[in-house]
Amino acid sequence: MFKKYLAVIVAFILIAVSLVILSQSLRRPGSPGIMKKLVFEVTAPVERGIHSSVDSVGGAWKRYLFLVGLEEENRELRKTIAALQGEVNYYREMSLEGSRLRKVLALEDSTVYPTIAARVVGNEGSSPFRTILINRGSRDGVKDGLPVISPDGVVGRVIEASWNYAKILLVTDYNSNIDALVQGSRAQGILQGGGQRLSRLKYVQRTEEVKVGETVVTSGLGGMFPKGLMLGTVARADKKDPGLFQTIEVVPSVDFSKIEEVLVLQTEKE
């Protein structure tokens, strides 16, 4: 009797359990469970091993069979340029802010946050969800919600942290929404990830004059990301669509397919 209905019972239980997990996740997004942490801890080292093997084979191929030395130098120069670009951007932002507010307020120097350097150990480019795994977790001080950056700009934020690893929601994921502003025009909006497409800067009034090529940075509103971090550049801005807001597309400043090291900003006050 029981055997006859075993298949139906098993199917029912599995569907019910998966539905409960899904509904719980939709109701309380980002609530980490012990199972998730264990999965990170088990799979991340294996991924890390495979990644480093592939990287080392690929790196050796490039270094020894192609341009010996030049590739290394080029990489260093690119890193330096990216770091300087970020610095220039930061100073430009500070300068603009200073000139606007000098007459009104005496601003304190912006707080420099402590950082945690981490290596990317998992990056599935083809998934519909845009996330990466890093090799730092709660033991190193990584917590949910902390911003993650690279020399090129904002990478995303921590959505789940196990003891030694953490999952980062990239700015290109559809679920990523960051308070942003266009550096030149000071137009404010919400930068939403576009998956494989360009990100969209939403809720920018039609009255704002936004130009292609302008830099988009974090606005500091919302409390998650500090002000002035590079997000990307405006690729398209038009007012053809009817409605209150204009359509603005933004190219993210970070090349997520080549991301290797990141910094987690410890923005939370102890």
Next chain:
Amino acid sequence: MAYFIVLPFFAVLLVVLQRTLLDLVFGGRIGIEVSLILVVWAGFHLDMLRGGVLAFFLGFLLDCLSGTIMGLTTFVYVMLFVLSSLLSPRVYGERMLFIMAYVFLCVMLEGLFIFAVYWFIYGTDVSESLLRTTLPQALVAGVLSPAVFTLFNRLGGGVYAGEAR
């Protein structure tokens, strides 16, 4: 019993390989969702308990590692397994064209479900992702599915033989 001991290791290995080596094949642009092909294969070849647990475990692993909505892939995988299971007594699941078309359909169904969740729950239109990511992914999965089915037939036979001993 051996099946349930081997299952977690095999699932972790498959998911990690899918996220690393196979992701590199197309430069991270089009993924080969071998895990989904395995779920479909399980629907045609395994009983409800073995196949169901496998589908659930694979979906859960993928949700933990790369998903942003926990349970989404788990639910889709379990539903696709049950659908394949219900279909298996009615069709001959070894014909190459049928396998290709059915796997293509399953990947598209997965994409459509993700689209529906984003549309109805978050109010976000991810339809372009269906064309840019899901459609090529479904085509690649469909084309490769007969070879993957053959591989799983051999691996599955090995596990059964081990259990019989």
